[in-house]
Amino acid sequence: MSAEPTLLAPAVAAPLPLGRTLAARLLRNPVVALGAGFLLLMALVGALAPVLGTLDPTAINPATRNRPPGFERTIRAEDGTTTTYRHRMGTDSLGRDVYSRVLYGARISLLIAVSVAALSLAIGLLLGLVAGYIRPLDGPIMRLMDGLMAIPGILLAIAVVSLFRAGLPAVIAAIVVPEIPRVVRLVRSIVLSVREEPYVEAAIMAGTRLPLLMARHILPNTVAPLIVQGTFIAASAILVEAVLSFLGIGIPPETPSWGNIMAEGRNLFRVYPHNILYPGIFLGLTVLAVNMLGDGLRDTLDPKMTGR
Amino acid sequence: MSDATAPVLEVENLAIALPGGGDRLRAVDGVSFAVAPGEIVCVVGESGSGKSVTAFSVMGLLAKVLKPVAGSIRLLGEDILTASPQRLRALRGDRMAMIFQEPMTALNPVLTVGDQIEEVLRIHTDLGPKERRAKVLAMLEAMHLPDPERMHASYPHQLSGGQRQRVMIAAALILDPALLIADEPTTALDVTTQAQILKLIREMQERRGTGVLFITHDFGVVAEIADRVVVMQRGRIVEQGPAAQVLGNPEHPYTKMLIAAVPTMTPARRPPVTGALALETAGLAKTYRSGGLFKKAREVHAAADVAIRIHRGETVGIVGESGSGKSTVARCIARLIAPSAGQIMVGDRDIARLPERRLRPLRRTIQVVFQDPFRSLNPRRTVGNSIIEGPVNFGATPEAATARARELMGLVGLDPSALARYPHQFSGGQRQRIALARALAMEPEILIADEAVSALDVSVQRQVLALLDDVQRRFDLAILFITHDLRVAAQICDRLIVMQRGRIVEQGPTAEVFARPDAAYTRALIEAAPGREFGRGAGQVQEAASA
């Protein structure tokens, strides 16, 4: 910055702060690449579950319960023909195929992860923006959030699950509600600091109306921290779902989710460890992948928070 | 390089490599100079010149990515670049010591001041606790710090900025090092405090015969304190020699340019401006209240009873030290904050209490250029979008606004094609030009420049000031110029307002105020300005504007 050239130094292509080069930069980070790759794999596994040699994950077969991995069963079709099916991961206490359940379970667990993250971010973002910018609403919203924060998350989740009929929406809501205050606080603190930025004040001086001001100058600042926060919410959502299932208030047991399969299998941990082992490995690795992705994203998008 | 005494420090042909990807291969290259005992050597240069890297390499405190690749640094004849870490540690604090730019962050906030000074004694001496304490108290006393006993037990946050820097100096000098490195030690301080600290360094150095390596960007300070001057540019030394010679008779064009850019403390006489009244405040005040049920309510009068008049075509400066309320006044007038009392008349309308909805149509009348060039543009939007945002808000079509933006870019000395670029592709000075273009796009009557040139290097500062002058004449602007820098104020302002603790203590035509300051505070400010006699270049401002 010594001498002031009138013209710019060599013109560089304008990199969008959240554009393609960033994606490339992110993927160069091995942690991000590994995490994202594994998640993509899991998403594919879930999506392609029907063609990956699975049975109906809810089809019960009382005659072959709790069979070890590798057990082969002869299936008689309606027309009398028989086929041999190999239960790669054994069967559970209702004779359902654990392999099929784990693969289909990827759908539910990822669905929960994604929808919990999306919902809590969306609601938290809205409330946070309102609290951060509309002074009279700040107090009431934040007091409500304080109240929600003060209730232990798991208890809140238990209460919410029993509020609705047990099912996927209830579980998602149950995990979303305790996450909201944290997102609101994050967004609000960003809004409060960004609104003091000179460029925001310049926009005010330029007569920009509030909605536009938010969308143009404030909102983009929340994107990176929210994406990072979102990954951690997603990771915790998978875990909380497992814990809710463990406590017997998760999604209905016939719907396979990893947490659910594990919760059902936990009583038989010593005798038939495969029931908890396989979903456990999938769940652990997936959460690990999400966390790694989150760590990597944070290091790249939000270097200030590194290591938190 | 005096032959009479062996130099304390000799730097010879020093080169330090930069990690890949930088704009040059070496942070410094071919740097040679020496510091004799009892001598103050000022290394002066703009940001990026390599002056701090040089200082840190002497201390052996370079970041790991920066590696000396050639040359030597000898402290009292001992090569530092080849010394073991243990030896370096033994030298640091004992034979050489350093004080830093930001005394708040350079002191550990959770340890007492006395403890931090004593730490040096604990590391390098075998003195017992009592002796250490006595020595520290004596040192605090020598630093002219009031009530050394209390000072000893205080934490850094309980001290003023000047006191903190005195503590730093105490810690640095307590073992009588041969070399003191001072890295911009007064840059973060108010001008009156700066004067005191410079005086203290001078005093200590004379009494103890310490060699001082003084890093600064401020020629005023150089003029005030230097025995010898080393001028650096882009990692190389362009000129060095005795202070009087370098300052009075520079040889290198860069040195000449730098010196020419320093505004003089003697303002030109300017004819009074007789344009229409653009803005008038009366009884303007901003009071912050805190406290509540169980807390003593506290009132802070950030600004009180401020009356200002600005005419079209006139530049009114507000000067004062930090906490004087000058920025508060600016922000009230811009209605970025709501004043607690008083009127702000723009034309015949009082905007002091207008709600945002009714204020918005009037916003275009007043525009602001902010201090920090790195934060005043939205990093996610192209420069063009930032400039046309306002006009489009006021009904201009994007096409028309963009056409106007191109004109303005040319006007502020930038390539119109740069509109599609993002702020991070511009330097600080360029960004301030863009910010100015953005303000001008609104076709304002009043422009508030809130420390708009304070963060810029002196050469860039000169250009921006010239530009301001230029656009003022073009658009018949009323400019409210907020600054802490008397030199800049002397340079550009028609009239001057001096503020202290939220109140106006003096106002009048600039030349008048400088020549015959009324208030004691004004006098103190002027006295304190470093290198008062130094500087010229008032006449060169205009020609630089088009650069």
Next chain:
Amino acid sequence: MLGYVLRRLLAAIPVLAIVAVLVFLMLRLTPGDPAAVIAGDNASSEQIAQVRSKLGLDQPLPAQFAIWIGNLATGNLGESFFFKKSIGELILGRIEPTLSLAAATMLIAVCLAIPLGVVAAYRHGSWLDRIVMGVSVLGFSVPVFVIGYLLIYIFAITLGWFPVQGYQPLSGGLGGYLHRLVLPSLTLSVVYIALIARMTRASVLEVLNEDYIRTARAKGQVERKILFRHALKNAAVPIVTVVGIGIALLIGGVVVTESVFAIPGLGRLTVDAVLARDYPTIQALILMFSGVYVLINLLIDLTYSLFDPRIRH
């Protein structure tokens, strides 16, 4: 200081009031009917109605709320629908195991995590750092109950070092008390070790970039002292915060851990109460946990001033 505490306690009242309203409404909107549960399997509709009116559940919601709050104001937590005991007594009987579990957990977590975090920060970028961080991510990624079962399988069943389940009150002897506390608190501490180690590392790393660390080096100070004299104390505030949040969030893990290890604490009481729709007990428990949360937050804020003289209340 005292004024600050008072002010904070007063500020907690609206928070707790919001919690009270939220919990009350949530419970009353749930489909379960405690009267039906209480009246038993073969109860007729009339019997259920009778139970409902006896419990006051037939009154309008605002009246129920008013009665509850009124009782609370006089220090009366009410009586459990099911356990036929006053809730105060019920909670008192369950505090010791939960408190022990929580204390042991945090003790283990802090003692292990802080040194790990400091070392990881100091050896930033080394294999040691990567291992500590990698393992801590893993700690986040495994559900508590899986960790519990694994530890039981290894240490209780295979090696036989610790009992598989149960709790022994302190009054029954310190040895047995500790012996039975090891596995549950180890289980629960895994996630907190991960959390605190990461925070310690981040916080120390940040501090190590501060100017005063440079100043200390300029004085010739050795690295070890820089780390412990200058860095750790400055890094303490975020660490204390995360420890505090950890304590406040402990209850979630406690619920699961107490179930796995059959520990008769507040966590299990809560789950039992929820499953039984024991409104007064749930309300009291959640309110209590919220109060604890608020208090812990206050305590954390007060301890800040221990570490950082700039923070004075």
Next chain:
Amino acid sequence: MAFRRSVLGLVAATAALLAPGIAPAQTLKAVMHSDVKIVDPIWTTAYIVRNHGYMIYDTLFALDGQGEVKPQMVDTYTMSPDNLAYTFTLRDGLKWHDGKPVTAEDCVASIKRWGARDSLGQKLMTFVEGMSTDDAKRFTVKLKSPTGLLLFGLAKPSSNVPFMMPKRVAETDPNQQISDFTGSGPFVMKTDEWKPGDRIVYTKFKDYKPRPEPASGLAGGKVVKVDRVEWLAISDQQQAVNALLAGEIDLIEQPAYDLIPLLKSDSSVKLVDYNPLGLQYAMRPNHLIKPFDNPKVRQALTYALNQTDFLQAVVGDPDYYKTCKALFVCGSPLATDKGMDGLLESNFAKSKQLLKEAGYDGTPIVLLHSTDLQTLTNLGPVAKQLLEKGGFKVDMQSSDWQTVVSRRVRKDPADKGGWNLMNTSWVSADILNPVMSSFMNMSCDKAPFGWPCDAEMEKLRDDFAREVDPAKQKALAEAVQMRWREVVPYVHLGQFYIPIAARKNVTGILTAAAPVFWNVEKTK
């Protein structure tokens, strides 16, 4: 590693030093199927409370190992020639836990409270003219018409058991729970050590006078051979088994079936079949609302379902289940297969045909499914699968058992919080005849949830209650079974048995309808 081991050694050593001699050897630690939260065995039918009742209360009569009624607290009784008056004399030396003697007045009050609450008791009370005390130890019951129900009722083995309580306790409103736990049974409840959710503790009642006969079933001498019994609440089955294998507890009342192989393979543990009649699964349709208000649709259930699938899914090991079409339990006097041909054999075609005839419109039926009770959880998915094959559409709604309990009493339409189908289980001892069996009660609104309504069935049950001749009783039971086929108040899904798992050194577990702890010994 070495370090850790030495620390562990230290912990262990401290444990040995500090623990005050561990618990006395004669403490029996048991994990029951549930935690004792409610302690009024008259007020609730929960089996855990019945078991608790057998610990601290005594009964006037009891069923012995052969299923015959034997006096227990009663010493002798006499009948008037017209069979309308019974006079009972109490044994000598019966005492309450507070030391006061048991009186005839106490017993009359206890019978009254039970009669107000229990379904069999209520039926019995319709026969009772009045009760009076003759002296401190004698009381008389006068009947309006002869019935075999009186003695059978007083010996009723399972919920609600007519336990005797002191008069002051028995006078508690039947709809309120008692708060005084004084009994006269062989164990005393330690109220100060009772921690719901953790444990309930009983100690031997020193002043209890057992009958001289040897113990048999629930009758005979209740000789207590341990000093102290602790029921621990370990909700995690796996952990309970772990604890048993590790010797931390002595007995599990209902080990999970899937863990039985683990128990079988361990030589330190044995499995005891104490209840030969076992339990029965039942599916209850809601008769009030569509589609099960139509008998044809209910009949379709009996065709679509089969017992084997349910039993395999829940129990698995054929040693512990039995398919049994007899409504009043295989192995009991009233067991018969009459009228059961072709039913419960998963004849899906027949089921679909019946549904078609009934005009079932395919509206999904709401099946309540509880997920937290080990013995019920797997029923739901099996039911869903079989019913769907049989032409039903099923909406299985999962929740915890308490939600099921509170939901099943709602009469609303299924889509407004009501229900169509639910599964449960009961001990066979509760359904040994048409009067006891509460799902056979078809008295419309007065019937338990499901609210079946059939006058003819009610008449048959009434006749049964009046009948004293066993042969004629059997005939009536067959008639009930034939009528059941038409009106289908519920469907039974098979019998199953839950063994007690105990350490090898625990002996003397009695064969009875309920798990009892007298006669149980803990040898070294």
